[in-house]
Amino acid sequence: MGYEILVDGYNVIKNDPSLHAIEVKNLAAARKQLIDHLVRRYRHTPHHVIVVFDGDGASEQTSHDRRIRIIFSHYGQTADRVIMRLAAEARTEGREVEMFSNDGEIRAEVARQGGSVRTTTQLTSQLNAAPRDVALRAQHRMKQIRDYGLDPAKKYDDEPEPRRTKGGKKKPSRHKW
DSSP states (O other): OOOEEEEEHHHHHHHSHHHHHHHHHOHHHHHHHHHHHHHHHHTTSSOEEEEEEEEEESSOEEEEETTEEEEEEETTOOHHHHHHHHHHHHHHTTOOEEEEOOOHHHHHHHHHTTOEEEOHHHHHHHHHSOOHHHHHHHHHHHHHHHHHTOOTTSOOOSSOOOOOOTTSSOOOOOOOO
């Protein structure tokens, strides 16, 4: 069974330079970009991902977007409080919790409840990382370069280039056999 992954949405957006640049122009676009990143990262995993944002509605608003649960807290309640509640509920039900936020209070509370706490930098590193197969191929190539002392800037061919003659194209032979 997968983890319950809790993400402090605005905290991630504020601390990731690319998402923050989008947020300056359009907050909804930054939220959508974060959700898109999370979908790509966790789509083939058994984890349950919940992103929590500070909201201003009369009640807590919940929606789903491609396996990602999105929660906006109600007016007067912070996303931090919602995340702490969700972490407590998950731990009570026996589910493992992994939480991403840089907020000290929420990190301490989730850790106290037995959850794993991670920084927003750790999350964005995962979101921006190359796919696993590409990363493994790159590691293999770097190992080969180290092991064999190859210069990645130099072109290595197994066969030498064909020699060029002065006349360009080869003329057909005049001999008749």
